[in-house]
Structure formats: structure tokens, C-alpha cells
Amino acid sequence: xxxxxxxxxxxxxxxxxxxxxxxxxxxxxxxxxxxxxxxxxxxxxxxxxxxxxxxxxxxxxxxxxxxxxxxxxxxxxxxxxxxxxxxxxxxxxxxxxxxxxxxxxxxxxxxxxxxxxxxxxxxxxxxxxxxxxxxxxxxxxxxxxxxxxxxxxxxxxxxxxxxxxxxxxxxxxxxxxxxxxxxxxxxxxxxxxxxxxxxxxxxxxxxxxxxxxxxxxxxxxxxxxxxxxxxxxxxxxxxxxxxxxxxxxxxxxxxxxxxxxxxxxxxxxxxxxxxxxxxxxxxxxxxxxxxxxxxxxxxxxxxxxxxxxxxxxxxxxxxxxxxxxxxxxxxxxxxxxxxxxxxxxxxxxxxxxxxxxxxxxxxxxxxxxxxxxxxxxxxxxxxxxxxxxxxxxxxxxxxxxxxxxxxxxxxxxxxxxxxxxxxxxxxxxxxxxxxxxxxxxxxxxxxxxxxxxxxxxxxxxxxxxxxxxxxxxxxxxxxxxxxxxxxxxxxxxxxxxxxxxxxxxxxxxxx
RNA sequence: GGCGGGGUAGCUCAGUUGGUUAGAGCGCAGGACUCAUAAGCCUGAGGUCGGUGGUUCGAUCCCACUCUCCGCUACCA
Numbered sequence: 001x002x003x004x005x006x007x008x009x010x011x012x013x014x015x016x017x018x019x020x021x022x023x024x025x026x027x028x029x030x031x032x033x034x035x036x037x038x039x040x041x042x043x044x045x046x047x048x049x050x051x052x053x054x055x056x057x058x059x060x061x062x063x064x065x066x067x068x069x070x071x072x073x074x075x076x077x078x079x080x081x082x083x084x085x086x087x088x089x090x091x092x093x094x095x096x097x098x099x100x101x102x103x104x105x106x107x108x109x110x111x112x113x114x115x116x117x118x119x120x121x122x123x124x125x126x127x128x129x130x131x132x133x134x135x136x137x138x139x140x141x142x143x144x145x146x147x148x149x150x151x152x153x154x155x156x157x158x159x160x161x162x163x164x165x166x167x168x169x170x171x172x173x174x175x176x177x178x179x180x181x182x183x184x185x186x187x188x189x190x191x192x193x194x195x196x197x198x199x200x201x202x203x204x205x206x207x208x209x210x211x212x213x214x215x216x217x218x219x220x221x222x223x224x225x226x227x228x229x230x231x232x233x234x235x236x237x238x239x240x241x242x243x244x245x246x247x248x249x250x251x252x253x254x255x256x257x258x259x260x261x262x263x264x265x266x267x268x269x270x271x272x273x274x275x276x277x278x279x280x281x282x283x284x285x286x287x288x289x290x291x292x293x294x295x296x297x298x299x300x301x302x303x304x305x306x307x308x309x310x311x312x313x314x315x316x317x318x319x320x321x322x323x324x325x326x327x328x329x330x331x332x333x334x335x336x337x338x339x340x341x342x343x344x345x346x347x348x349x350x351x352x353x354x355x356x357x358x359x360x361x362x363x364x365x366x367x368x369x370x371x372x373x374x375x376x377x378x379x380x381x382x383x384x385x386x387x388x389x390x391x392x393x394x395x396x397x398x399x400x401x402x403x404x405x406x407x408x409x410x411x412x413x414x415x416x417x418x419x420x421x422x423x424x425x426x427x428x429x430x431x432x433x434x435x436x437x438x439x440x441x442x443x444x445x446x447x448x449x450x451x452x453x454x455x456x457x458x459x460x461x462x463x464x465x466x467x468x469x470x471x472x473x474x475x476x477x478x479x480x481x482x483x484x485x486x487x488x489x490x491x492x493x494x495x496x497x498x499x500x501x502x503x504x505x506x507x508x509x510x511x
Numbered sequence: 512g513g514c515g516g517g518g519u520a521g522c523u524c525a526g527u528u529g530g531u532u533a534g535a536g537c538g539c540a541g542g543a544c545u546c547a548u549a550a551g552c553c554u555g556a557g558g559u560c561g562g563u564g565g566u567u568c569g570a571u572c573c574c575a576c577u578c579u580c581c582g583c584u585a586c587c588a
Contacts, residue, residue, distance in 0.1 A: 014588065016588090051588090054587095054588090055587095056587085056588090123586085125586085131587070132587060133586080133587050134586060134587095136585090168585095190515070190516060190582075190583090191582095191583090193514090193515065193516090193583090194514085194515070194582075194583045194584085195583090197514060197515075197583075197584085198583070198584070198585080201513095201514090201584075201585095203585085204585070204586090206585085206586065207586060208586095228586085229587095229588075230586090230588085233588090264582085264583095265588070266588070267583095268583095268585065269588080272585090273585095293582095331523075333523085333524075336516095336517095336581090336582090337581085337582090339523085344522090344523085344537090347537060347538085348537085350548095350550095351536080351537065352536090352537095354548060354550080355548075355550050355551075356550085356551085358548070358550090359547055359548055359550045359551070360547085360550095360551085361547095362546095362547055362548060362550085363546050363547030363548090363550080363551075364546080364547085365547090366546065366547060367546045367547075368546095370546080371546080410524090411525095414525095414535085414536080417536090418535095421536095421551095424550090424551050424552075425551080425552060425553095427546075427547095427551075427552090428544080428546095428551060428552040428553090429552080431544085431545095431546085432546070433545075433546050505548060506548095507548085508548075509548055509550080
């Protein structure tokens with residue numbers, strides 16, 4: 001992959017339930033990175049999709065009295081719809097029930113067999129039918145003479161079943177070496193440390209096939225077995241690039257992936273299993289895994305019984321997608337769990353979007369419409385105050401790329417909205433309304449700089465709030481070509497002689 | 512239990528490689544202005560920087576102990 005290509009993915013979602021805020025967060029996060037890279041001149045490929053493998057899906061379909069694939073079509077669509085509602089700019093949407101994915105998983109499996117990393121043996125352990133889970137002997141207690149799971153209390157029985165295993169143990173040292181060589185492979189650092197710690201504790205071989213159900217990709221040459229969900233699911237990142245056709249343009253351009261955005265609950269699969277599978281299959285591992293935290297509501301995980309569920313679709317319907325995107329990206333702090341609430345969402349919309357950025361646009365556009373017939377001509381040199389504003393703005397933009405490269409959206413947004421603060425203050429200090437009758441040229445210059453500032457903020461916020469900023473940039477006659485980071489510091493995004501398009505209120509205030 | 516990360520203004524957090532008055536945003540109080548979505552701007556109130564002890568001329572920042580919260584600790588994903 002050359003330096004100007006950027007391949008970013010969300011997890012593929014498991015549609016056993018309805019899309020929730022966690023899905024929305026992962027997707028928006030990835031979308032913001034994707035959009036940012038695009039305005040930073042990268043050739044971006046952005047992938048999302050659904051994982052439709054396994055017993056839960058199979059059972060849900062039975063319960064629904066549907067054919068399993070028909071059922072999958074239905075629930076996968078809810079996620080595809082969500083990606084539209086979230087205004088994702090994904091280039092592709094992959095489903096694990098697609099042909100291209102079968103081909104890719106088969107190839108990986110065969111490569112692992114050929115390399116000697118997969119062998120047939122027996123899986124033994126305490127199995128709970130109701131939990132669909134195996135437990136270790138230290139997770140089992142005696143209750144009335146019966147063995148039960150310490151966690152769920154459900155009865156367990158000793159099971160032995162034939163299973164294929166992946167020689168994960170063999171990759172322990174190689175993984176540690178890989179982490180050491182690739183310091184940025186796992187973000188944030190605390191997650192990286194956890195993973196390394198875990199691997200150092202020793203890796204057991206991994207059971208990579210199941211015989212208890214059929215809804216999945218069969219093991220080549222042994223139809224009794226279905227390939228383990230993660231070996232199946234992770235391969236989607238390759239399938240979407242038309243692997244195993246390694247001469248395909250997509251594959252050649254975009255592999256290895258630049259960034260897998262995931263939630264912390266699936267970190268192990270991405271940070272340990274995935275590179276191990278790939279190294280064993282002689283495929284280059286991705287460059288980075290970014291593991292974000294959970295979205296909590298009032299300090300607690302959202303749950304039906306607590307009645308604290310915040311449904312992304314309802315919030316979008318009530319407040320708007322730009323609003324939700326901005327709030328999540330600004331408030332959920334980098335890498336850790338984030339508490340969200342409607343009260344804080346409303347505060348955030350009012351203070352940053354309506355009162356600050358939105359009102360800045362409004363006051364400048366209205367002023368120019370009412371006093372200059374929507375036309376502004378820059379015709380003087382910059383004043384000391386102008387230069388001061390520009391230099392402060394440039395200072396704020398210096399670190400923006402670094403913030404993004406560090407997956408630090410919070411600081412990116414804080415710095416950007418700070419430009420809006422500065423510009424609002426500049427208008428108050430310069431008082432262009434007082435110059436109407438005394439110095440029209442100076443007034444024009446001030447207004448022109450305000451527009452320039454608005455253009456900068458709009459470009460910078462475009463990855464986060466694409467709808468509103470696009471409206472502003474259109475009204476400013478900024479071409480899509482100029483919608484680019486490289487124009488920010490030149491202070492010459494808009495024309496010197498500009499006639500503004502109309503701009504309505506961007507963000508309604510919430511009372 | 513083991514390993515790791517926190518505890519700083521009402522809330523969310525930043526910060527100090529130890530050094531005179533500890534910062535931001537939101538919220539709150541007051542003021543001047545009026546182009547704007549009664550938005551924006553200025554000023555202010557508010558913190559013994561979890562607790563105790565130690566090192567030091569000096570610690571919120573270093574060390575020890577302690578209280579407390581959280582994360583990870585493999586086959587559900």
C-alpha cells in the first residue's frame with residue numbers, strides 16, 4: 001500500500017439485535033477518520049458490513065420461521081439502513097453470506113492447513129447448553145451435587161467434540177515481536193499494554209471449527225465442521241478487496257488495511273487472533289487497530305430494564321445526524337468509555353453548534369446580505385488585528401493532523417471550535433456595523449476575513465458534520481477541490497470578490 | 512488474587528520533566544454592546560489538585576503507605 005492510500009473498516013456487525021448506540025459510535029468514528037483522510041488528499045477505501053454467521057442467527061431465523069438467508073437479508077438491511085442514516089461515506093458494505101467472502105475464507109483456511117497451522121483434535125470442557133459457552137474448571141462450582149457455571153449458574157456438562165485447532169501457541173513470540181516492531185499497531189496505549197500482557201501470559205491453541213450447528217462456512221473437505229466465527233468474520237476485511245485475487249486492483253491498492261476501528265470488547269480477536277492468522281497465512285497484518293470504549297448512559301451500560309437506552313435512530317430523528325455525530329465525537333473521550341445523556345447532547349448542540357459555529361455563520365451571512373447585498377470584496381491589506389487572528393488560527397491548526405493520526409477526535413474538535421470562538425471575538429472587537437458609514441473598505445475586509453475563517457472551520461469540521469458544513473461551503477462558493485486541508489493556512493480559500501449564496505439557520509437551538 | 516489506568520472547580524476534563532496568583536468548556540453571577548438563533552464579547556465567584564507520612568529550600572506533580580473508582584485476566588461475541 002502506498003502512502004496515499006488509506007483503507008479503514010468498522011467491525012462487521014452481528015445483527016442478532018437491533019442497531020444500538022455502540023454500533024453508531026464505531027461507524028461514525030470510522031467515518032470521521034475516512035472523511036478526514038479524504039480532505040487530507042488520501043485515496044480512501046472505507047468498509048462496513050454485517051457478520052451473519054452462527055447459531056444465534058440460525059435460531060433466530062427458525063424462530064422467525066424464515067429461511068436463514070432470507071432472514072439475514074432482512075436484518076442485514078437494518079444495518080445498511082443505519083449506515084445511511086448515520087451519513088456514512090463507506091465505499092462498500094460487505095456481508096459474510098456473500099460469495100466473495102466464501103472464497104476469501106476458504107483460501108485463508110487452506111493456507112493455514114498448508115502451512116501446518118491447523119490440525120484436527122478434540123475439544124474438551126464444561127459446556128453450558130443455555131449459555132452456548134464452554135467454561136474452565138475454575139469457572140465451575142458444585143450446586144446440589146450438580147456442576148454449574150459460576151457466572152450464570154446454568155448447568156454444565158463435560159463435553160468432548162472433534163475440532164480443528166489453530167496453533168496459536170506457536171505464534172506467541174512472533175506476535176510479541178510484531179507488537180514490539182509495530183508500536184502503533186494497537187491504540188490507545190493502555191489497550192496495547194493489556195494485549196501484550198495477555199500474550200505474555202501464554203497462548204493456547206484455538207479451536208477454529210464447530211460441529212454444533214451448520215450456518216456458516218463449511219471446512220473445506222470436512223463438511224461436518226463449520227469454520228469458527230472469528231476466522232470467518234475477520235476475513236471480511238480481505239474479502240472486500242477481492243482477496244484471494246491478489247492481483248486485483250483493490251487488493252494491491254489497499255492491503256494492508258490502515259485502520260480497523262473496533263470496540264474494546266473485540267480487541268483480542270483483532271489484536272491477537274487476526275495478526276496470527278495473517279502471519280500464518282503469509283499475509284501482511286493491518287497497520288493499526290483502534291479500540292474505543294463503550295457508550296454508557298448515566299454511568300451504566302444501557303439496558304432495557306434500566307430504561308436508559310438511547311436509540312441512535314430516535315436521536316437522529318429528533319435532533320439530526322450532524323448533531324449526534326458532533327456530540328459523540330466531542331464528548332466521548334479518546335479510547336475510554338463515554339457517558340452520554342440527552343441533557344448533555346442538548347447542551348452541546350446549543351453551545352457549540354447553534355450558539356457558536358451556527359450563529360457565527362448566521363451573523364456574518366445576515367450582515368452581508370442586509371448591508372452589502374451579499375457581495376464582499378477584499379480590497380485592502382490586512383490589519384494588525386487581522387494578522388493576529390490569522391496567526392492564532394494557524395497556531396490552532398498545527399496539531400490537527402497529529403490529533404487525527406493519534407485517533408484523538410476530542411482535541412481535534414476542541415481546537416477547531418476554538419477557531420470559532422476566536423472569530424466571534426474578532427467580530428465583537430472589530431465592530432463592522434460601526435464602519436458602515438465611515439469606512440466601507442475596512443468593513444469589507446473584516447467581513448471577508450470572517451468568511452475566510454468560516455470556510456476554514458467548515459472544512460475542518462466537514463468530516464464531523466458533513467451536512468451543515470457542506471451547505472456553508474456551497475454558499476461560500478468553495479469548490480470541492482478547495483475543500484482540502486492544504487488550503488487552510490493560506491487564508492485564501494474563498495474568492496476576493498465573492499457573492500454569497502443563501503444560508504438558512506444551520507442548527508436550531510433547543511430549549 | 513495478578514497486571515494496568517484513574518481520583519484536579521457544581522459537571523466533563525486538561526496540566527505541571529517539582530518553583531511566585533492551578534487551567535479550559537459547560538453551568539452560575541454581574542457588566543458593556545447590538546451584526547446574529549436573547550446568540551456573541553468582557554469581568555467575577557468557585558478548587559486545602561482522594562487521605563496520611565516522607566524526600567526537598569519548596570510537591571498537586573517524586574517516594575511509601577492508605578482509601579476509592581475503573582479496565583484486562585481466552586474459545587458468547
